[in-house]
Amino acid sequence: MTTQAKIVEELEFPYCENASEKYEKLTKIGQGTFGEVFKARDRKTKRIVAMKKVLMENEKEGFPITALREIRILQLLSHENVVKLIEICRSRAGAYNRFKSTFYLIFEFCEHDLAGLLSNVNVKFTLADIKRVMQQLLNGLYFIHHNKILHRDMKAANVLITKNGILKLADFGLARAYGGMTQKGAQKYTNRVVTLWYRPPELLLGERVYGPAIDVWGAGCIMAEMWTRSPIMQGNTEQHQITLISHLCGSLTPDVWPGVEKLDLYDKLEVPKxxxxxxxxxxxxxxxDQFALDLLDKMLYVDPSKRIDCDTSLNHDFFxxxxxxxxxxxxxxxHNQSMFEYLAPPRRRGHIPQQQQARPPTDQHFERVF
Structure with missing residues (x-):
């Protein structure tokens, strides 16, 4: 054993417990660019938790800034509708992992995610159920926006629901604080955020100064999905997504969205007229439901300045x-089984759940069924 290896093995981390000693992994429940998520059990208390592995492969030294940001944000947020970070654990460094510890974020366990529930044709949401889902989702978003945090990855797979019916916003890996100013004006952020199918038109067109409206667009896509059971705009590229948005929400013109023509990519992408x-x-x-349609319409305004906010949404007649x-x-x-997107069949474009196949078709020129 080298001197370096011996030093690493002898290091003590009194405030960061050994993951394998404290928790027993039970099954894998998630996989993505962020890493893996496992259902696990505390060996001592028998409490069930979720273990999110922090990807370290691309880090030459230090701890990933995205993980640090996620930890810091979750430490600041305490709300019934935001997933709770319990602690951070690590694996022991050794020859098997090139003397680099693996770190895990330990979260409270939720039995389902919304994408998994919507993938199961046996799960039936009534109108009253949908109202409760959206009420909790908007409550969670209102709380994080009030605390100057943007989620930046709203999608059904990141909406967790416990067996007791409590919704939790999860996966804050892309989240960040907003509203800061620089010497040159408003703080600019990357527009390469939000999963493509839920990405609002302002990000697709290159906007870098944005706020809570980007999360509301994602919430609107999720709300529609509660009925369609599948993402409503499934583009393959940014260009394709802009086309789908235009077909559903109308052309992105200065008449309906003053200033849109000034966005960086407006002249670089083909924006349907x-x-x-x-x-x-x-x-x-x-x-x-007419009230649901009206709220959906307001959440999917293309001009972010006219898009309804979470507070106004919660006061909408729909609720x-x-x-x-x-x-x-x-x-x-x-339902006794946990339902997660990772464990469900892919929800591909064109797939219509069995219980919806008898419904009347919409305009056949529009891609998918919307």
Whole structure:
């Protein structure tokens, strides 16, 4: 054993416990560019937790800045509808891992994610159930936005739900604080965030000064998905996604969105002209509630300055007209198995869940079923 290896093995980390000694991995429940997520059990207390592995392969030295940002943000946020970070653990460094510790973020365990639930045709969401999901989702978003945090990766797979029906916003790996100023003006951020199918038009067109409206767009896509059971705009490229958005939400012109022509990529991408806004018309065969359609329409405004915010959304008639939001635990009690996107069949473009196949088709010129 080399001197360096011996020193590493003898290091003590009194505030960062050994992951394998404290937790027993039970099954893998997630996989992505961020790493892996495992369901695990505390060997002593028997508490079930989620272990998120921090990817270290690309780090020549030090700890990944994205993971540090996620940890810091989650330490600042304490809310019923935001997933709780319990602690950080590490594996012992040794020859098997080139004397580099693996770090794990330990979270409270949630039995399902929304993408997994929507992939299962046996899971039936009533209108009252959908209201409760969206109410909790918007409550969580309102809280993080009030604390000047942007999630920047809103999608159904990042919305967790416990067996008791409590929704938790998760995966803050792309999240960051916003609202700062520099000597040159408003703080600029990368627009290479948000999974493509949920990415708002301002990011696709190159906007770098943005705020909470980007998360509201993702929430609107998720809300529509509660009825369609599949992502409503499944582009293959940024160009394709802009085309799909234009077909659904109308052409992105200065008439409906003043200043859009000044965005960096407006002249570099082919932005369809002459498209009418058809959000309500296209979604009406799925979303039979007029208040839901109205809220969806407001969440999917292309101009971010006119897009509804979380506070106003929570006061929308959708949540206050009968039926009232219901307790999700009643519906979830009928399902004993955990449901996660990672464990479910892929929700591909063109796939329509069995229970929806009898519904009337929409305009055949529009890609997919919307």
């Amino acid at each position: 002459g498209q009418k806004r058809l959000v309500k018309e296209r979604l009406k065969p799925y979303v039979r 206050w007209e009968d039926p009232a939001p219901s307790d999700l635990s009643v519906m979830l009690s009928r």
